[in-house]
Amino acid sequence: MKKALAFDIGGTKIYSTIVDETGKIVSEIDKFSTPKTLDEIKTLLKTQIAKYENNVDIIAIATAGAVNNENSRVLGSTGNLVEGYYTIDFQSLSNKKVFIENDANAAAWAEYKIGASKGSSVSVMLTLGTGVGGGIIINDRLLKGKSGAAGEMHFKMYPDKRRKCTCGSWDCFEAYASGTALKWDAEEMLNNPNVTTYDVMDGVKNNKKEMVEVFERWQNDLTAGIIGLANIFDPDCVVLSGSMAQFVDAKKVEDNVNKEIVTTPTSIRIGVAGNYSGMIGVALLAMERGL
Amino acid sequence: MKKALAFDIGGTKIYSTIVDETGKIVSEIDKFSTPKTLDEIKTLLKTQIAKYENNVDIIAIATAGAVNNENSRVLGSTGNLVEGYYTIDFQSLSNKKVFIENDANAAAWAEYKIGASKGSSVSVMLTLGTGVGGGIIINDRLLKGKSGAAGEMHFKMYPDKRRKCTCGSWDCFEAYASGTALKWDAEEMLNNPNVTTYDVMDGVKNNKKEMVEVFERWQNDLTAGIIGLANIFDPDCVVLSGSMAQFVDAKKVEDNVNKEIVTTPTSIRIGVAGNYSGMIGVALLAMERGL
Numbered sequence: 001m002k003k004a005l006a007f008d009i010g011g012t013k014i015y016s017t018i019v020d021e022t023g024k025i026v027s028e029i030d031k032f033s034t035p036k037t038l039d040e041i042k043t044l045l046k047t048q049i050a051k052y053e054n055n056v057d058i059i060a061i062a063t064a065g066a067v068n069n070e071n072s073r074v075l076g077s078t079g080n081l082v083e084g085y086y087t088i089d090f091q092s093l094s095n096k097k098v099f100i101e102n103d104a105n106a107a108a109w110a111e112y113k114i115g116a117s118k119g120s121s122v123s124v125m126l127t128l129g130t131g132v133g134g135g136i137i138i139n140d141r142l143l144k145g146k147s148g149a150a151g152e153m154h155f156k157m158y159p160d161k162r163r164k165c166t167c168g169s170w171d172c173f174e175a176y177a178s179g180t181a182l183k184w185d186a187e188e189m190l191n192n193p194n195v196t197t198y199d200v201m202d203g204v205k206n207n208k209k210e211m212v213e214v215f216e217r218w219q220n221d222l223t224a225g226i227i228g229l230a231n232i233f234d235p236d237c238v239v240l241s242g243s244m245a246q247f248v249d250a251k252k253v254e255d256n257v258n259k260e261i262v263t264t265p266t267s268i269r270i271g272v273a274g275n276y277s278g279m280i281g282v283a284l285l286a287m288e289r290g291l
Numbered sequence: 292m293k294k295a296l297a298f299d300i301g302g303t304k305i306y307s308t309i310v311d312e313t314g315k316i317v318s319e320i321d322k323f324s325t326p327k328t329l330d331e332i333k334t335l336l337k338t339q340i341a342k343y344e345n346n347v348d349i350i351a352i353a354t355a356g357a358v359n360n361e362n363s364r365v366l367g368s369t370g371n372l373v374e375g376y377y378t379i380d381f382q383s384l385s386n387k388k389v390f391i392e393n394d395a396n397a398a399a400w401a402e403y404k405i406g407a408s409k410g411s412s413v414s415v416m417l418t419l420g421t422g423v424g425g426g427i428i429i430n431d432r433l434l435k436g437k438s439g440a441a442g443e444m445h446f447k448m449y450p451d452k453r454r455k456c457t458c459g460s461w462d463c464f465e466a467y468a469s470g471t472a473l474k475w476d477a478e479e480m481l482n483n484p485n486v487t488t489y490d491v492m493d494g495v496k497n498n499k500k501e502m503v504e505v506f507e508r509w510q511n512d513l514t515a516g517i518i519g520l521a522n523i524f525d526p527d528c529v530v531l532s533g534s535m536a537q538f539v540d541a542k543k544v545e546d547n548v549n550k551e552i553v554t555t556p557t558s559i560r561i562g563v564a565g566n567y568s569g570m571i572g573v574a575l576l577a578m579e580r581g582l
Contacts, residue, residue: 066554120437122436122441136523146411146413149525150413150523150525150554151523152522152553153522153523154553155446156515156518158451159448159511159512159515224462227446228447228464231443231446232443232444234437234443261460262445264436264440
């Protein structure tokens with residue numbers, strides 16, 4: 001059976017493990033804090049690769065940032081990775097073939113191959129965490145755009161400069177549907193700068209009215225964004241993944257989306273591929289498309 | 292040379308002509324007011340088809356509404372066409388093959404084959420008229436979605452129930468970027484319910500400050516919508532077509548879009564395939580994909 005050495009490189013953590021061609025994780029998961037310099041990142045990756053590359057068929061790297069599959073590089077610096085990250089030639093780190101993909105795209109692929117969107121012809125995945133990521137799959141292909149950068153969920157929600165987004169622009173969906181956005185909703189609605197996302201979710205669990213109202217505003221903005229995506233893509237399903245997804249009332253969102261769209265009804269699902277879906281997805285992609 | 296008898300069926304007008312495989316219109320353009328009953332529409336189409344079908348290879352129909360290419364029907368009623376329109380089996384109207392496509396998709400295809408987006412790998416087209424239509428082409432294929440309904444530009448701009456959209460929902464891009472939207476902007480900003488889209492454009496031409504401000508608000512909302520689409524699709528270009536497109540400052544919109552997007556720079560272009568691009572596009576699609 002084919003196997004891939006998979007990595008997930010984020011702004012704070014780097015994970016690595018071995019994944020087989022069925023999407024099963026078949027070794028320990030190694031976890032590291034993301035080093036602060038380019039050289040340390042390269043050294044970390046090289047060390048891991050040297051340790052395991054003889055046991056696998058391909059190296060598969062899920063990373064933050066837009067990815068050019070052709071030459072195994074990222075296209076530009078992303079906000080939360082070290083300067084110059086885009087200069088890394090990932091292929092040079094191994095004697096085996098190195099396949100790289102954007103982390104949200106990789107997670108979407110995992111849901112599509114072994115998770116919540118399995119069998120769909122068109123699916124949209126949203127990762128709702130500190131930020132919002134996206135991956136779109138149409139007829140068995142990831143939507144990549146002209147340069148590999150497609151699927152960025154930075155469309156504007158209230159384009160009148162209410163909220164600055166991490167992307168540097170204003171009013172993006174991410175600033176209304178991320179975990180950070182839930183904190184901002186709470187700050188605004190409760191007039192309390194110290195309230196946390198955790199406070200809100202704890203309040204919802206204990207049925208505290210003001211926290212339920214904060215959460216509903218957040219979920220309504222999420223719903224509003226999904227309505228647009230459902231009208232644009234007419235997808236079989238929209239999969240919600242990431243740390244915030246567990247709190248979403250998928251049935252309620254689905255009902256409200258289907259009430260408003262002009263396309264045909266879609267299904268809202270919570271992702272099932274788990275926290276390591278980035279590594280699973282990029283490994284499956286690499287073994288299917290990269291060998 | 293192959294030829295198609297092409298129709299463009301809208302809520303107010305029906306056009307018909309013959310288009311050759313290079314996209315050239317090779318006969319007179321017949322124009323009709325759209326009949327008010329289903330039977331009259333069918334009779335009109337049958338009469339035109341009977342008159343010309345022996346001179347062509349295929350019948351190509353661009354129509355309002357989401358389209359199922361497999362069985363040559365529209366999927367549901369659209370707001371501005373007669374009740375029961377979706378029951379028409381277009382194939383039954385001719386002995387030749389009948390190919391149908393959504394009108395905005397057809398116009399996007401015309402721009403892609405002979406117009407402003409020729410040669411692009413990913414393009415988004417927006418028709419800015421009474422409403423806003425959309426057509427997206429990725430790697431030589433129209434984005435159709437699971438049921439043929441994709442490309443509907445009903446994503447929310449200000450999702451707090453400011454403006455009712457023709458789709459029955461609230462706050463859609465169409466309610467901020469259509470010709471109708473420009474009138475609404477003027478009504479609101481000038482506190483005058485009788486001002487028209489024409490008044491605004493006439494004022495802009497004569498450099499009247501308040502009309503320029505109205506138009507700039509409209510163009511800024513258009514820009515905000517395009518930023519989202521550019522981040523989602525990472526397109527080579529966004530083509531603006533329809534009656535309002537001529538007024539858009541494409542260079543200014545392009546500069547402002549490229550300042551804000553997280554993907555790679557895109558190009559904003561005004562469509563060149565003309566008023567009959569729906570017929571040209573559906574004819575080219577039919578001759579390429581339907582025969």
